[in-house]
Amino acid sequence: MRDWILHLDLDQFIAAVELQRHPELRGRPVVVGGDGDPTRSRTVAATATYEAREHGVHSGMPLRTALRRCPDAVFLPSDPPAYEAASARVMAVLRDFPVAVEIWGWDEAFLGARTDDPETLAGTIRRAVLDRTGLDCSIGIGDNKHQAKLASAFAKPAGVHRLTGDTWAETMNHRATDALWGIGARTARKLAALGIHTVADLAAADPGDLAARFGPTNGPWLRYLALGKGEAEVVTTPWIPRGHSRETTFPRDLTDATAVTDAVRALTAQVAADAREAGRTVTRVTVKVRFAPFLTRTRQTTLAAPTTDDAALTEAALTALGRFDLTRPVRLLGVAADYEMPAARA
DNA sequence: TCTGGGGTCCTAGGACCC
DNA sequence: TCTGGGGTCCTAGGACCC
Numbered sequence: 001m002r003d004w005i006l007h008l009d010l011d012q013f014i015a016a017v018e019l020q021r022h023p024e025l026r027g028r029p030v031v032v033g034g035d036g037d038p039t040r041s042r043t044v045a046a047t048a049t050y051e052a053r054e055h056g057v058h059s060g061m062p063l064r065t066a067l068r069r070c071p072d073a074v075f076l077p078s079d080p081p082a083y084e085a086a087s088a089r090v091m092a093v094l095r096d097f098p099v100a101v102e103i104w105g106w107d108e109a110f111l112g113a114r115t116d117d118p119e120t121l122a123g124t125i126r127r128a129v130l131d132r133t134g135l136d137c138s139i140g141i142g143d144n145k146h147q148a149k150l151a152s153a154f155a156k157p158a159g160v161h162r163l164t165g166d167t168w169a170e171t172m173n174h175r176a177t178d179a180l181w182g183i184g185a186r187t188a189r190k191l192a193a194l195g196i197h198t199v200a201d202l203a204a205a206d207p208g209d210l211a212a213r214f215g216p217t218n219g220p221w222l223r224y225l226a227l228g229k230g231e232a233e234v235v236t237t238p239w240i241p242r243g244h245s246r247e248t249t250f251p252r253d254l255t256d257a258t259a260v261t262d263a264v265r266a267l268t269a270q271v272a273a274d275a276r277e278a279g280r281t282v283t284r285v286t287v288k289v290r291f292a293p294f295l296t297r298t299r300q301t302t303l304a305a306p307t308t309d310d311a312a313l314t315e316a317a318l319t320a321l322g323r324f325d326l327t328r329p330v331r332l333l334g335v336a337a338d339y340e341m342p343a344a345r346a
Numbered sequence: 347t348c349t350g351g352g353g354t355c356c357t358a359g360g361a362c363c364c
Numbered sequence: 365t366c367t368g369g370g371g372t373c374c375t376a377g378g379a380c381c382c
Binding site: 104105107108181182183284286297298299 | 382
């Protein structure tokens with residue numbers, strides 16, 4: 001018996017939930033995102049079914065573009081409460097197994113398990129999730145979260161895959177650095193400029209060089225990823241959010257200063273109400289402005305004392321807003337709150 | 347591809363203090 | 365005031381993830 005980390009990833013989660021609710025749409029191209037109006041909104045697709053993908057539609061694509069590529073597609077609005085409910089049903093299934101469960105968003109969880117046969121356990125969990133929720137998932141098995149996370153991607157669709165220290169090099173060494181969980185396009189490009197193209201290159205890189213280029217924490221961490229290392233502790237205590245935000249991209253850019261102020265007031269009221277509902281106090285307010293065509297800037301105000309008071313938060317937000325030069329059209333406004341964190345306990 | 351919304355963590359520079 | 369070293373807080377931005 002030994003410890004394993006499992007990563008469960010629901011397959012095509014949002015699309016699968018929508019097709020459960022609208023069985024008549026099975027087999028048709030479906031695109032989900034925003035308010036579901038591809039002609040008016042500036043939002044992007046959260047997901048697209050296989051049939052829509054065949055027309056070149058993919059998640060992240062503007063709904064307008066999706067409509068152009070696939071005029072026959074059915075567009076559905078995003079419905080977060082429905083996804084939360086479906087997610088809760090899945091997580092309840094997981095809790096019936098003798099495993100530690102760490103929820104990682106709507107459609108993912110890490111499991112800590114002690115067993116001789118992680119494949120059999122994973123297969124049993126997979127079937128239980130399918131039987132009780134109608135949703136397919138894939139499960140990755142690893143020595144740590146990083147390996148398990150990559151393994152679940154290899155397991156798709158609806159499968160189980162093991163990636164451990166024993167198979168890491170043969171599986172990963174030849175791949176591009178952005179195959180690692182935590183390295184995106186930007187970092188991959190910077191690494192390539194240093195002559196580091198593959199996971200093997202990165203694993204062999206000098207930690208000092210990486211620290212000089214990427215910082216004292218991030219640099220060495222990149223090499224650590226390339227060696228297949230990662231966090232191996234499954235945390236079952238509920239996550240305490242660090243903050244909360246609301247933002248809106250307007251269907252048409254705002255050019256009127258009063259409209260901008262009003263929108264910031266409305267967003268701040270939302271954020272304040274959210275904080276009160278969550279029972280949290282706010283230490284800092286950040287206002288985000290995205291100017292046309294796409295230049296994003298932030299200004300923040302630290303509060304004299306943590307609060308959820310509407311007037312105090314509004315004053316802070318308007319102070320931050322006042323530090324912008326608002327002569328250009330505004331595409332997006334956002335208001336973010338940093339929450340006061342409870343004192344750490346020993 | 348004229349580029350959402352909601353998060354997390356890290357970095358760098360400046361202010362301020364001793 | 366030809367001027368060190370360290371700590372901490374604050375701000376703004378960058379990168380990544382789902």
